[in-house]
Each structure stands twice: as structure tokens, then as C-alpha cells.
Amino acid sequence: xxxxxxxxxxxxxxxxxxxxxxxxxxxxxxxxxxxxxxxxxxxxxxxxxxxxxxxxxxxxxxxxxxxxxxxxxxxxxxxxxxxxxxxxxxxxxxxxxxxxxxxxxxxxxxxxxxxxxxxxxxxxxxxxxxxxxxxxxxxxxxxxxxxxxxxxxxxxxxxxxxxxxxxxxxxxxxxxxxxxxxxxxxxxxxxxxxxxxxxxxxxxxxxxxxxxxxxxxxxxxxxxxxxxxxxxxxxxxxxxxxxxxxxxxxxxxxxxxxxxxxxxxxxxxxxxxxxxxxxxxxxxxxxxxxxxxxxxxxxxxxxxxxxxxxxxxxxxxxxxxxxxxxxxxxxxxxxxxxxxxxxxxxxxxxxxxxxxxxxxxxxxxxxxxxxxxxxxxxxxxxxxxxxxxxxxxxxxxxxxxxxxxxxxxxxxxxxxxxxxxxxxxxxxxxxxxxxxxxxxxxxxxxxxxxxxxxxxxxxxxxxxxxxxxxxxxxxxxxxxxxxxxxxxxxxxxxxxxxxxxxxxxxxxxxxxxxxxxxxxxxxxxxxxxxxxxxxxxxxxxxxxxxxxxxxxxxxxxxxxxxxxxxxxxxxxxxxxxxxxxxxxxxxxxxxxxxxxxxxxxxxxxxxxxxxxxxxxxxxxxxxxxxxxxxxxxxxxxxxxxxxxxxxxxxxxxxxxxxxxxxxxxxxxxxxxxxxxxxxxxxxxxxxxxxxxxxxxxxxxxxxxxxxxxxxxxxxxxxxxxxxxxxxxxxxxxxxxxxxxxxxxxxxxxxxxxxxxxxxxxxxxxxxxxxxxxxxxxxxxxxxxxxxxxxxxxxxxxxxxxxxxxxxxxxxxxxxxxxxxxxxxxxxxxxxxxxxxxxxxxxxxxxxxxxxxxxxx
Numbered sequence: 068x069x070x071x072x073x074x075x076x077x078x079x080x081x082x083x084x085x086x087x088x089x090x091x092x093x094x095x096x097x098x099x100x101x102x103x104x105x106x107x108x109x110x111x112x113x114x115x116x117x118x119x120x121x122x123x124x125x126x127x128x129x130x131x132x133x134x135x136x137x138x139x140x141x142x143x144x145x146x147x148x149x150x151x152x153x154x155x156x157x158x159x160x161x162x163x164x165x166x167x168x169x170x171x172x173x174x175x176x177x178x179x180x181x182x183x184x185x186x187x188x189x190x191x192x193x194x195x196x197x198x199x200x201x202x203x204x205x206x207x208x209x210x211x212x213x214x215x216x217x218x219x220x221x222x223x224x225x226x227x228x229x230x231x232x233x234x235x236x237x238x239x240x241x242x243x244x245x246x247x248x249x250x251x252x253x254x255x256x257x258x259x260x261x262x263x264x265x266x267x268x269x270x271x272x273x274x275x276x277x278x279x280x281x282x283x284x285x286x287x288x289x290x291x292x293x294x295x296x297x298x299x300x301x302x303x304x305x306x307x308x309x310x311x312x313x314x315x316x317x318x319x320x321x322x323x324x325x326x327x328x329x330x331x332x333x334x335x336x337x338x339x340x341x342x343x344x345x346x347x348x349x350x351x352x353x354x355x356x357x358x359x360x361x362x363x364x365x366x367x368x369x370x371x372x373x374x375x376x377x378x379x380x381x382x383x384x385x386x387x388x389x390x391x392x393x394x395x396x397x398x399x400x401x402x403x404x405x406x407x408x409x410x411x412x413x414x415x416x417x418x419x420x421x422x423x424x425x426x427x428x429x430x431x432x433x434x435x436x437x438x439x440x441x442x443x444x445x446x447x448x449x450x451x452x453x454x455x456x457x458x459x460x461x462x463x464x465x466x467x468x469x470x471x472x473x474x475x476x477x478x479x480x481x482x483x484x485x486x487x488x489x490x491x492x493x494x495x496x497x498x499x500x501x502x503x504x505x506x507x508x509x510x511x512x513x514x515x516x517x518x519x520x521x522x523x524x525x526x527x528x529x530x531x532x533x534x535x536x537x538x539x540x541x542x543x544x545x546x547x548x549x550x551x552x553x554x555x556x557x558x559x560x561x562x563x564x565x566x567x568x569x570x571x572x573x574x575x576x577x578x579x580x581x582x583x584x585x586x587x588x589x590x591x592x593x594x595x596x597x598x599x600x601x602x603x604x605x606x607x608x609x610x611x612x613x614x615x616x617x618x619x620x621x622x623x624x625x626x627x628x629x630x631x632x633x634x635x636x637x638x639x640x641x642x643x644x645x646x647x648x649x650x651x652x653x654x655x656x657x658x659x660x661x662x663x664x665x666x667x668x669x670x671x672x673x674x675x676x677x678x679x680x681x682x683x684x685x686x687x688x689x690x691x692x693x694x695x696x697x698x699x700x701x702x703x704x705x706x707x708x709x710x711x712x713x714x715x716x717x718x719x720x721x722x723x724x725x726x727x728x729x730x731x732x733x734x735x736x737x738x739x740x741x742x743x744x745x746x747x748x749x750x751x752x753x754x755x756x757x758x759x760x761x762x763x764x765x766x767x768x769x770x771x772x773x774x775x776x777x778x779x780x781x782x783x784x785x786x787x788x789x790x791x792x793x794x795x796x797x798x799x800x801x802x803x804x805x806x807x808x809x810x811x812x813x814x815x816x817x818x819x820x821x822x823x824x825x826x827x828x829x830x831x832x833x834x835x836x837x838x839x840x841x842x843x844x845x846x847x848x849x850x851x852x853x854x855x856x857x858x859x860x861x862x863x864x865x866x867x868x869x870x871x872x873x874x875x876x877x878x879x880x881x882x883x884x885x886x887x888x889x890x891x892x893x894x895x896x897x898x899x900x901x902x903x904x905x906x907x908x909x910x911x912x913x914x915x916x917x918x919x920x921x922x923x
Contacts, residue, residue, distance in 0.1 A: 068132045068192075069093040070185050075174045078589060079658045080617030081651055085153050085170045088140075088177040092133040092156075092165045099163055100129035104192065111135065111191035115199055118142045124155065131156070132188060133165035139184035140169040140177075147206035149176060159641045166641065176210045211399065216240060218256045218506035221521030229525060231535050232621055234593070244528065245535020246620075247567065247601035251528050256476050257503035258528055265473030269502040270315045272347055275472060282471040284464050285496040287482075289349020295336050301348040302332060308351035310498070311335035313343035322441045323414065325351050334417050352482040352496050356442040357453065359462070359479040359486075360509055360520060361469040363527040366462040368509035368518040369454045369486060375409040375438040375447030379430025385419065386411070386426040389438070397511075398447075406513065409438055409447030450508035452515030453486055460489040468497050476524060478504025538564075538603040538756050539596075539620055541655040544629030544668075545648075546801050547745045548587075548607045550780045551629055554733065554749040556605040557776070558766030562758050567595035570607040572778060572909065576600060588612025592619035603756070613654055614640050625755045626655040626681075627666040627748050631673045632800035637828055649673045659683040664755035666748055669696040669707075686755060688747040690740070692716070706754065708747045713737060715747055717754055724760050726750065731767045738811045739781060741804035742772070774917065779909040781808065784920045788898030790814065793906050793916055797824055799831060802838040805903060810842065814901030819843040820892045821905045822850060822885065823866050825857035832862060833869035840873025843903070845895075847880045849888035851907050886915050893919055 072091040080087065097103045101121075112118060121130050121138055134156045141154040153170040171177025183202045190197035215223060219240040226233050226244050234243045240255040252259040257266070268274055276286045288305060291314055292298040302309050311332065312322040321342035323335035339346045360368040377388035392398070393408040400408055409415075411426060415438045419425060422436065430436050442448040461481070469477035483495025490496060509518045529535055538559075542552045549570045556568040556575070565577040569591040574582035576598055582591060587609035595604050596619065606619070631649050642648050656665045656677045668674045669687035675696045678685045687700050692709040701707045706719045715731070717724045728737035731746055746767060753763045774782050779795035790812065796805050809817065819839050823832040839846060848866050850859075863881055870876055882888040885907055892902050893916075906912035 068095070068098050068136070068185075068188060070136070070181070073178065073181065074615060075171075075177070076168070076617040077174070078617035078619055079621065079654060080613065081654060082155055082168045083153050083170070084621075084658065086172070086174070086177075086617075087153070087168045087170045088174070088181055089166060089168045090136075090181060092136060092167050094132045094163045094165065096163065098132040100131060101135060102129070104132075106194075107191055110194060111139075111188070114191055114197045115139065115142065115187055117146050124157075128158070131158075131165060132192075133167050135191075136181075136184050136188055137167045137169055139187050140167075140180045143183055143187075143202060143206060144169075144171065144176065144180045147176075147180075147203050147210060149173070149180075149206070149210060160643055173210055173213050175213050176206055179209055180206060213238065215242075216255070217510055218504075219253070221506055221510050222253060222256070222524050223521075225519070225521035225525040228522070229529065229534060231525065231529060234597070236597075243597065244525075245537075246539070246596040247537040247604065248565065248599055249533070249535045249537055250597070250599065251535065253524075253528070255503045256506055256524065258475050258524070261475045261502065262473055266502040268472050269474060269477075269500050272312070272314050272499060275500055276349075278471050279468050279497060279500075282467050284468050284471070285490050287350040287352050287496050287498060289347055291345055291347045292336075295333055298332055298336050298346065298348050299329060302326070305348070305350050308353075309348050310351050311339050311346065311348055313339050314345035314347045315343050320445075322443075324441055325353075331417075331421070334413070338414055349498075352494070352498065354482050354484040354493070354495055357481040357483065357486055358450075358504070358508060359457065359465040359481055360504060360506070361465050361474075361477045361479060362520070362523045363475060364466055364470070365523070366457060366465055367454075367523040368520050369452070369457045370450040370508040370512055370515075371453050371486075372442035372444065372508065373449050373451070374442045375415075375449075377409075377430075377436050377438070379432055379434040379436060381429065381432035384427050384429050385424060385436055388430075388436070397513075406449065406507075407445055407447055411438075415439055444505065444508055449513035452509070452512040452518065454509075454518055457486045458488055461486050464490060464497065468500050472500050474500065474502055475527065476504065477501065536624075537596075537601065538625070539623040540603075540605045540625040540627065540752050540756065541608045541618070541620075541623045542606065542627040542629065542748075542752075543608040543610075543652045543655055544627075544674075545632050545635050545798065546796070546804065547629040547741060547748070548609070549795075550733075550742070550777050551627060551745045551748050551752075552605050552607045553777055554745060554767075554770055555627075555752045557770045558749065558753045558758065558763055559603045559605065559756065561766040561769070562762045564602040565600050567598055567601035567604040568606075569595060571609070585609075589616045589619035596620065608655055610642065610648065610651055611640075613651060614642075618654065618658060620658075622658045622660045622663070623655060624660055624663045625666060625752050626659045626663070627752050628652060628656065628668060628674045628677060629745065629748055630668050630671045630800065632671065633798070633834075635798040635800070635827075635831075637831065639826065645673065649677070653677040653680055656681050664706075664751075666751040666755060668744070668748070669694050669700070686751040688744070688751050690743065690747075706751070708751045708754075710737070710743060710747070715743070715750060717750060726764055726767060730764070731770075733767070733770055733772045733777070735772075739808045741808065742781065774913045778913055779906055781805075782913065784916060786893055786896060786902075786920050787923065789896040789900040789902065791893070791896070791916065791920070792901070792903045793913055794903065795907075795909055796905055797835075797907075798827070799834040799838060802835045806838060806842040809901060809903055812901060815897070815899040816845075817843045817901050817903075818845045818847065818892060818895065819903045819905065820847045820849065820888050821866065822848065822888075822907055823862045824907075825862050829865055832865040836866045836869030837872075840870045840876040843876055845878035845880070846870060846873075846876050847882055847888050847892050849882045849885055851885050885912060889915055890919070 074089045076087045137156045151170040155168045157166045310324045321339040356372045398406040398408045465479040478501035480499040509520045556566045568575040569586045574586045587607040592606045663683035665681040669689040686706040688708040690710040704720045714725045782793045784791040
């Protein structure tokens with residue numbers, strides 16, 4: 068078994084809506100059915116007993132090694148604690164070649180699981196050992212390392228529950244919610260509206276206390292100190308137990324509480340100065356340590372934090388008791404679980420010494436041994452939920468503290484005997500406020516019920532049901548995609564929206580190109596959705612990008628399928644038939660939002676059938692309003708767009724909107740049939756977005772079919788009295804549409820300039836010239852620089868073969884080089900002639916033609 072071409076499908080894809088890893092797997096003849104491998108399954112189950120039942124998708128299908136790889140990859144992730152359920156193995160038309168697809172929640176974990184599953188299969192095949200425990204450890208360790216922490220994860224889960232899209236921007240905790248101009252960002256439990264000044268204030272403990280005191284919030288007295296002698300002086304000034312801590316710190320690092328002696332002070336000062344140079348000494352407030360979480364102007368959760376501790380049993384040492392506690396599966400070395408392991412360090416040993424103990428002491432049964440004075444979870448403490456106990460006055464002080472500092476999300480540390488009564492009555496106070504507070508203690512406290520703090524944060528960021536989405540229109544099909552995308556974007560722009568657009572020419576933000584080349588894939592689309600100046604997005608969605616990575620979005624508002632026809636790029640990446648291509652193209656239809664619209668070509672039967680896969684509504688378009696699909700749809704009161712005489716009509720029930728074709732320059736008064744289809748599709752999409760009809764008409768009227776608005780899409784030039792048309796058509800369907808368009812244009816003599824893309828099937832290349840040979844007097848064949856894997860002259864030979872039975876062509880010329888071919892074609896033209904030039908290097912070729920036209 069050989070595993071190759073491993074891909075990560077990062078969005079909705081050909082197989083499912085789930086993120087997945089996809090691999091091509093080649094199996095030998097014997098490996099195509101594991102029943103042909105004596106003892107294999109028994110060895111496999113001995114190595115991995117939890118692999119479960121091995122079953123193919125169909126009962127008629129044999130269980131191959133590829134299927135085993137699928138279930139092993141899924142099973143290893145499941146055993147490691149990853150929430151994955153989907154997998155699929157599909158046999159290709161090539162004997163022994165399979166596509167294996169397995170869901171992942173973290174890409175790196177999915178890739179590692181596939182690698183380990185391959186090793187497991189090879190071990191079972193060869194009868195060699197496989198360390199299952201180590202494999203699961205590696206998967207769990209990697210998953211813990213790369214997945215979002217509990218705080219950020221809770222916020223993301225709340226976003227998903229509200230239908231708010233998210234994208235992780237770094238391997239850390241920086242996450243974008245929503246798209247374009249409506250996006251928001253968080254980092255851990257800190258949101259983008261929180262100012263750097265507020266965060267800076269929260270880090271400065273002395274400044275925080277000063278501001279809180281000014282707001283009438285009770286705080287312990289204290290001050291910064293310069294050295295140990297100054298710390299001793301400050302302790303004497305305060306006149307009682309003190310807390311020593313870094314002036315700028317977090318997670319309780321370097322904090323020592325209830326310091327009463329010079330010896331303790333020196334140890335505490337040393338511990339604090341290891342984290343920061345600036346150390347402060349303040350009054351120690353007796354009582355319990357409480358964390359109050361404020362979001363916006365509300366207290367949403369509260370927890371009592373208890374320091375790390377163990378209970379003696381009269382048998383085990385303190386060290387052994389700590390080891391027992393640390394075996395709790397809720398405890399880990401980091402922040403990935405609800406609790407952190409208790410650790411021995413100088414502070415812990417000093418705290419033991421203060422109790423007359425060492426790590427090797429055996430405490431009496433029932434005695435409580437404190438390992439640290441501070442109660443932070445990050446140092447091994449535990450938490451008890453007390454949200455329902457908080458007195459309104461205590462909550463008000465916490466909210467006042469957060470507002471005074473300027474934090475949208477704030478962890479307020481309170482020390483008092485109880486939160487059941489006001490702080491002032493019990494001599495309690497607020498000792499710290501924290502930006503980006505940890506949420507673990509509120510989500511999964513050691514005792515008590517968890518609180519929906521992620522939900523509270525999301526509700527404060529996106530209010531009143533806002534889901535952070537901008538209109539997204541996805542366009543796919545065989546032909547017409549780029550023109551339709553450009554036209555839709557133009558209409559949206561006429562509505563005053565800043566539009567992000569991707570197509571085969573580049574990426575455009577509000578009319579400015581920010582990237583060039585073929586940008587019809589998901590990476591370019593994701594970049595647009597990340598741009599803060601985008602109010603609406605229109606994406607050309609090509610087959611290659613969907614195959615490589617899936618979609619860039621979880622769902623779209625509008626999906627447009629222009630046509631499928633005879634297809635294109637067949638035979639590549641196991642898409643071998645028009646039906647295969649349609650299944651791939653309809654991915655955007657399957658991912659239309661329930662409130663969205665699919666715009667489908669009713670004249671193309673394979674496109675029309677996609678309607679049954681749409682979760683939203685459907686608008687059909689076709690020139691013929693009497694098309695059975697169109698007639699039935701309209702009779703049901705649903706939307707249709709069609710041609711009626713000299714106008715495009717959009718109808719729903721008895722309501723109609725007419726747009727005269729002579730007011731739509733792209734169609735040349737309705738004479739260019741394929742452009743009429745593109746206009747109908749764009750009109751239906753703009754209607755689906757909810758634009759006013761006056762805006763739609765204005766957009767259609769102002770869109771010129773020139774090299775700026777629609778490069779390479781039936782661009783017309785006048786060259787010395789001859790008509791020159793430049794187009795990027797490159798498949799049989801495009802040839803048919805172009806022939807139909809030019810036949811409506813008068814000409815004394817017709818010529819065409821064409822090459823072919825080497826990555827098409829032989830029959831597709833031949834068929835192009837078979838079509839053109841019946842419509843043009845002369846054909847100039849050229850070979851371009853990129854043959855895409857073909858031998859020199861091979862593409863020209865196929866094009867020449869297609870002209871063997873041409874009904875009209877009487878002259879065939881072969882030329883090497885696109886621009887040489889253009890120059891020769893122009894030189895041969897006479898007034899009244901027509902020349903169709905099928906360009907390959909769009910921008911360069913258009914510039915070359917324009918230059919020749921300008922020179923006359």
C-alpha cells in the first residue's frame with residue numbers, strides 16, 4: 068500500500084461539510100481485499116483492538132487496505148479524544164487506486180493520525196510490532212498543543228452556536244469572527260475593542276489601585292518598593308501581614324501572601340523579582356480569594372479559588388499525595404484542561420516549611436497541607452462556583468472596577484470572607500483586575516456548575532442577533548463564471564457597497580487589484596473575507612480550489628451555477644465525467660444558507676437538478692420562459708429570469724421587472740447569446756441579495772464589455788475597418804457559444820486564431836476545431852510557450868485533426884507563438900472581415916492587440 072497526495076480540506080468539500088484529510092492510496096492486487104491477506108485482520112485487531120467493525124460504503128464492495136487505513140485513521144483520533152465521526156473511501160476508475168477521506172478537528176492531528184494509521188497497517192501486514200500507547204500519546208499531546216485553549220475554545224463554541232463564522236489567524240489564540248467590514252477579533256478572552264491603554268493599566272498594579280481608590284472601590288494599601296530594605300520599611304508602614312508580588316504580572320506568578328516575618332519577606336521578594344524588576348508590597352487581606360468575571364457592564368460569573376493543597380492520610384508523604392492528586396485526568400501541565408497540576412518549587416517548599424513540613428513528611432490523617440498561598444488555577448489551585456451567591460453591591464464594585472480601568476472583559480480578584488455581603492462591611496477589597504482573564508474556573512469549576520461565559524462574551528461582541536456575515540456570492544460553472552462575477556460585483560458596487568472579488572484575473576478590493584493571476588481558489592477568497600474594507604464578496608469558485616481545499620466559507624448567501632454543458636478539465640483529479648463535474652460544482656449549492664438562494668440555469672438539465680440539493684430557495688434562469696422547469700417554477704410562485712422579446716424579465720408570481728436588452732451594453736442589443744445568459748444569472752443574484760431594481764438596472768447599463776471590465780470576454784476592436792474579437796474561450800461549449808455570437812455579426816470573411824491547453828483530453832482539444840471549422844474560412848493555429856505536459860507539436864496536431872472534416876475552413880496556418888499569430892492574423896485582415904482571436908495570456912495579449920489597433 069502506498070499513500071500519496073495528502074491534502075487538507077479546510078472547508079465544505081466534495082465529500083462533506085467537515086474538515087478532512089484526503090489521500091490517494093494505491094493498493095496491490097492482493098491488498099484490494101483483505102480476505103486475500105491471511106491473518107491480516109487478526110494481527111490488526113491484536114495491535115489495535117478498538118478499530119471497530121471494518122465495513123465498506125457498499126455491501127458489494129470488498130474491504131481493501133485503503134478502507135483499513137480509513138478506519139484506522141478515524142479510530143486513532145477517536146481513541147485520542149478527538150471528536151471525529153466522518154470518513155469515506157472511494158474507489159477510482161483506476162484499478163487499485165482509492166481516495167481516502169477522514170475528518171479532523173485539528174489539521175496537524177489529522178495528518179499525524181494518517182501517518183500513524185499507515186504505520187499500523189504496515190505493521191499488521193508485515194507482522195511487526197506497533198506501539199499503540201505511544202501513538203495515542205503523540206496524538207493527544209499534539210492535539211493539546213495545537214487546539215484552542217479552554218477560554219478561546221468556549222468563545223468559539225458560542226460563536227458556532229450562533230452561526231457566526233470564525234477563522235483562527237495564528238497557531239495561538241487570535242481568532243477572527245465574522246467577515247469583512249463586520250468582523251471582530253479576539254485573543255484569548257480579550258476583544259478588539261479593548262484599548263492597549265486599558266490593558267497597560269491593568270498590568271500596573273499600583274496605577275490600578277490608584278484608579279480604583281478614586282472610584283470609591285475598596286483596595287488594600289501598599290506601594291512599589293526598590294529593594295529588600297525598602298520592602299521591609301513598607302511592611303512596617305502597613306503594620307501587619309502583607310502580600311508581595313510583581314507590579315506587572317499575571318497568573319499569580321511570583322505572588323506570596325500572608326507574609327509576616329523578615330525571613331518570609333526576603334523569600335517573597337526574591338520570588339517576585341524573578342518575574343519582574345518592579346515589586347510591590349501591600350496589605351494582606353484575610354479571607355478567601357474570589358474571581359469575579361465582568362463582561363461589558365455585567366457580572367457573568369464568580370468563583371472562589373482555593374490554593375493547591377492535599378489532605379494527609381497518615382501513610383503517604385506530601386510528595387506522594389501530590390502525585391496522587393496530579394493523576395486526576397482534569398489536571399495537566401498547561402491550560403488545556405480544567406485544572407493544572409500542582410508543582411513543587413521554592414515557593415511550595417517554603418510554604419511547607421512554614422507549616423513545619425518537607426516534601427517527604429507524612430502528614431496526619433485528615434490534616435490539610437497547603438502548597439501555596441495564592442489560589443491561581445495556573446499554580447494548581449481549584450475553583451468553586453459562587454455566581455449565585457454574589458451580593459449586588461459586590462457585583463457593582465466589580466463592574467465599577469472594570470469600567471474604571473477600561474476593560475470590556477475583566478477578571479476582578481476580590482479577597483473577603485464571603486461574597487454574600489458588601490466588601491465594606493467585612494473589610495474586603497479588590498486586589499487586582501486582569502485583562503484577558505482565564506475562563507477555566509467558570510467553564511468547568513472543580514465544584515459547582517459551569518457558566519456560559521463564552522456565550523456572554525459573544526453576546527457582548529455581536530449584539531441583537533448579528534452574525535457578523537457580509538453577503539457572499541459564489542459563482543461556478545463551465546463558462547461565463549468570470550464575466551458573471553465581475554457583473555455581480557459591479558452591480559453591488561453601484562449599491563454603495565465596497566466589494567471584494569476574486570476571479571481568474573486576480574483579487575479586487577473595491578475596484579483595486581490587490582493580487583494577480585488565477586485567484587479563483589479558496590485562499591484568495593479567505594483573504595477577501597479577512598479584509599476590513601469589504602461589505603460584500605463575490606467569488607469565482609473553480610473546480611481546482613474546491614478539490615484542493617474545499618470552500619473558503621461555511622455557507623454563502625447566493626450560489627450561481629452558470630452551466631455545465633459538455634464540461635471542462637475532464638480526466639483530471641479523478642473527475643472523469645460530466646456527472647462527476649456536476650457533483651463537484653454543486654458543492655456551492657449544497658452550502659447555501661437556509662435563508663439564501665441558488666441561481667441555476669434551467670436550460671442545462673444537470674444544473675437544474677442541483678435544485679434538490681439546496682437548503683435555501685432557488686431562482687431559475689433561461690432564455691425560454693416556456694422551458695418546463697421554468698414554467699413549473701413560476702407556476703409555484705417562485706422566482707425566474709428569462710428573455711421576452713427585446714427584454715430580460717424577472718418574475719415572481721404576477722410581479723415582473725423588465726430590463727430592455729438595448730440598455731445592457733454587455734449583450735450588444737441581445738445579439739450575444741452567452742452574454743445574455745450571464746446577465747440573467749447576475750440579475751438573479753443581485754435580486755437574491757435584495758438590491759433595489761433601480762440599482763440593478765443602473766449596474767447593468769453602466770457595465771461596458773471592454774478590456775477593463777471584462778478582459779478576454781468577447782472584447783471588440785475595430786482594426787482598419789475589420790472587426791476583431793478577443794476571447795478567452797477554451798473548451799467546446801465556449802466554441803459553440805462564440806460561433807453562435809459571431810454568426811449574428813456580418814462579415815465578408817471570417818478567421819479564427821486558436822491554440823489549445825495541453826491538460827485537456829485529446830477529444831476536447833479536437834472538438835474545439837471541429838466546431839470552429841464549420842464557421843470560419845481560415846484558421847490560424849498557434850503553439851504557445853506552455854504545453855502543460857504535452858510534447859512539442861502534439862497540441863497543434865490534435866487541433867489540425869479536428870479540422871479534417873471542416874465544412875467551411877479552406878485555409879489552415881500553423882504559427883509558433885501567440886503574439887506572432889496575432890500579428891499575422893491582423894496583417895491579413897481587410898475592411899469588412901471578422902477575426903476571432905482566442906487568447907491565452909489574457910492581459911498581455913489584450914495589450915498587444917490594443918497597441919496594434921492604436922497604430923492602425
